[in-house]
Amino acid sequence: xxxxxxxxxxxxxxxxxxxxxxxxxxxxxxxxxxxxxxxxxxxxxxxxxxxxxxxxxxxxxxxxxxxxxxxxxxxxxxxxxxxxxxxxxxxxxxxxxxxxxxxxxxxxxxxxxxxxxxxxxxxxxxxxxxxxxxxxxxxxxxxxxxxxxxxxxxxxxxxxxxxxxxxxxxxxxxxxxxxxxxxxxxxxxxxxxxxxxxxxxxxxxxxxxxxxxxxxxxxxxxxxxxxxxxxxxxxxxxxxxxxxxxxxxxxxxxxxxxxxxxxxxxxxxxxxxxxxxxxxxxxxxxxxxxxxxxxx
Numbered sequence: 001x002x003x004x005x006x007x008x009x010x011x012x013x014x015x016x017x018x019x020x021x022x023x024x025x026x027x028x029x030x031x032x033x034x035x036x037x038x039x040x041x042x043x044x045x046x047x048x049x050x051x052x053x054x055x056x057x058x059x060x061x062x063x064x065x066x067x068x069x070x071x072x073x074x075x076x077x078x079x080x081x082x083x084x085x086x087x088x089x090x091x092x093x094x095x096x097x098x099x100x101x102x103x104x105x106x107x108x109x110x111x112x113x114x115x116x117x118x119x120x121x122x123x124x125x126x127x128x129x130x131x132x133x134x135x136x137x138x139x140x141x142x143x144x145x146x147x148x149x150x151x152x153x154x155x156x157x158x159x160x161x162x163x164x165x166x167x168x169x170x171x172x173x174x175x176x177x178x179x180x181x182x183x184x185x186x187x188x189x190x191x192x193x194x195x196x197x198x199x200x201x202x203x204x205x206x207x208x209x210x211x212x213x214x215x216x217x218x219x220x221x222x223x224x225x226x227x228x229x230x231x232x233x234x235x236x237x238x239x240x241x242x243x244x245x246x247x248x249x250x251x252x253x254x255x256x257x258x259x260x261x262x263x264x265x266x267x268x269x270x271x272x273x274x275x276x277x278x279x280x281x282x283x284x285x286x287x288x289x290x291x292x293x294x295x296x
Contacts, residue, residue, distance in 0.1 A: 013087040017075060018068035020061075025243055026077070028186070029059055029102035030236030030253055032149075036078065036092035036099055045092075049103045059104040059238040104238035115142050115231040116267045117152055122207050126290055131277035132162075132223065133215035136290065137207040138269070140185065142192040142231055150233035151184040152194060153259065154209070154269065156248075162221035165278040170219050181256050183249035184236055211271045220276035227269030232261065 011017065034045065046056045057065065061073040071090050074080040079097040080090035117140040126136035140152050158178045162170040169175050185194040185208060198206045211225050239257040247254040270291040 011087075012071060012075075012083065012090065016068060016088050017071040017090075018066065019072050019076075020065065020069045023072075024060075024062050024077075024241065025251075027242075030184075030238060030240045031059055031102040031104040032235050033100050034103050036080075036094075036096055036101060038092075038094050040092035045101065045103070051104060055104055055238050056101070060101050062241075104235060114147060114150070114233050115144065116265070117142055117229050117231055119229065119267055119269050123205060126211075126271070129213075129215050130275075131215045131217045132213055132219065132221060132273060132275040134211070134213045134223075134271070134273045136211040136271055137205065137209070139197060139208045140194055140229065142187065145190050145192055146187045146231070146233065148189050148233040150187050150231055151236055151253075152187060152208075152229055152231045153182055153184045153236075153262070154227050154229040155180060155182050155262070155266075157226045158248075159224045160221065162216060162219055162223075164219060165280065170216075170221070179246065179256050180258075181244075181247040181249065181254055182240070182259060182262070183247065183252045183254040184240055185252065187231060209269075213273060216275075217277050218279075220278050220281065221274070223271075223273045225271050228264070228266045229269055230263075230266035232259075 032049075034049070036045070042053050042056055046053045049056075057070065060077070061070050065073075067089070074090035074092075078090075078092075078101060079099055080092065081095055081097075082091050082093040083089060084091045120139050120141055122137045122139055125138070126134060128134060157180050160171075160174045160178075162174060164170050185196065187193070188195050194208055197208055200206065209227075211227075213223055236253055237255065237257070237259050239255040240253040241255070242251055242253055244254045244256075246256045268291060272289045272291075274287045
């Protein structure tokens with residue numbers, strides 16, 4: 001990377017750029033992609049799009065970052081190569097490559113709620129794996145093509161009650177109350193399926209969402225997951241991020257903060273699994289019940 005000013009320089013001055021201990025994942029961030037221009041600053045870009053400077057920086061660099069860490073993101077993620085203060089800080093410019101920052105939806109701003117997605121079973125699922133084991137792979141499908149770029153957002157609530165043969169709790173950690181979270185899949189304008197519907201997976205088959213549980217021999221219990229999915233045209237709030245340690249959404253964008261535009265309607269996507277594989281049980285099969293319907 002070359003720094004352009006009045007003369008070419010390879011990097012900023014020593015001590016002005018620092019790699020964060022845990023950088024944000026590479027790739028698309030929530031919100032609208034914006035190509036920076038000559039003369040742009042964090043302040044002018046934020047003002048142009050009606051967000052705060054802190055919201056813009058947090059969306060692209062993470063919360064509570066230092067100036068030195070922001071310079072690292074500008075260098076390695078935005079591709080900035082120009083300094084206007086003698087090598088102390090990177091500056092936005094048309095020369096930046098790839099040159100994109102991502103503008104989050106303004107706090108409290110409504111998104112356009114447009115459609116309740118269909119939820120289609122895949123590969124003959126749901127599958128009973130025995131003793132509480134279960135796999136349910138699905139895809140989302142919009143009834144009509146998206147009118148603009150947007151996101152299918154799904155609220156998730158989970159609960160476990162898993163017991164040993166004597167009735168004691170099998171795992172206090174697993175049985176403990178779980179946080180509600182929201183996860184999101186991108187949908188491009190004109191599409192009816194998510195942008196990552198056919199991405200490769202570790203399982204060797206492609207899908208949008210998976211509700212699954214491992215086999216738990218020698219136990220009895222109930223597992224419930226309650227989903228509610230809705231398509232919104234517009235940007236994700238800045239609280240959504242990939243590999244969020246507070247959720248189970250893994251590589252999906254997710255958040256434990258309720259979106260300001262969430263209205264509680266959508267397509268219900270529920271699974272209940274019950275089993276009894278204790279020695280005293282005469283029937284060790286798993287009973288599962290799926291529930292999918294529109295909630296208005």
